[in-house]
Amino acid sequence: MPPITLAFDSKEMAPKIDLSVVSDFINQNIKAGYVLDGMQRLNTLRDAALDDSFNYDRPLFLTIIIAERYDLLLYRMITLNNGQKPMTARHQIEMLTKGVIDTSGLEINVVSEKETEGTKIHGAFKKSDIVEAYIAYLTNSVNNQNSRIIESKLDEILVGKVMESNLSEANYTFTDILKQVDRLSASVYAKDWLRQVNNLIGFTVGMKQSYPSVSEMDPDELCAALKRFEVAFEAINPSKVNVGKFRRELSAYFFSEISTFSQSEVSDIEEAFFNKTLSE
DSSP states (O other): OOEEEEEOOOTTTTTOOOOHHHHHHHHHHHGOOEEOOOHHHHHHHHOOOOOOTTTTTSSSEEEEEEEEHHHHHHHHHHHHHHHOOOSHHHHHHHHHHHHHHOTTOOOOOEEOOGTTTTOOOOTEEEHHHHHHHHHHHHHTOOOOTTTSSSSSHHHHHHHHHHHHTTTTGGGGHHHHHHHHHHHHHHHHHHHHHHHHHHHHHHHHHHHHHHHHHHHTTTTHHHHHHHHHHHHHHHTSTHHHHHHHHHHHHHHHHHTTHHHHHHHHHHHHHHHHHHHHHHHH
């Protein structure tokens, strides 16, 4: 039987090469591991173990991966399975987002689709929108929602984007960005703006380039910048563009250059947006 791939995320253990130290870490944290490859084999083993003749002394071979952060485990899972088609890229992402998107310590309220059935929770972020923002973070792209692309082709594109995004070189995790969303949501205007999925996606991608600048802004400063963004965005003729697409792209552009745009006049932002839409 091929080895089962078991993974852990630990910033402290990732660079370790001492096998005894690594072995102790694995044994102490085995319940916190993630099965990246071999779930079917585990299910088969569980069924086989019910047989009275099952030999518990036979060795079980494992491939162990210890990554510095959770995002890189997902990156590894997608690239590991590339071409094998064991599951779709979206399915892989959905499976692992439960671990990477920990909102328990945040002030913002994040709700699942099931929790909002038959009711509307005012001021809450949708979990599905957070997942879309995470996909944007992984792919470094704001355009991953095109429903006209058939599922298999979309999966190929997603895998390609993830592999090209140089995620291993990213200085800030999606959790870091989500914490900034939480902090900046102290402004009601900023919170309502970020709750719009196209804005959140653009913010996430733009933040990969400007995290230090945004982290130094207080909620009121962001609020003022967002209001200038909206005035500039209204100058775009909605009848001639895909508004959702350009909102994602321009919000990503706006935040990637936030240190400049936060000090710019609306007319300068309008001109920059106009030139950006011409180049698309």
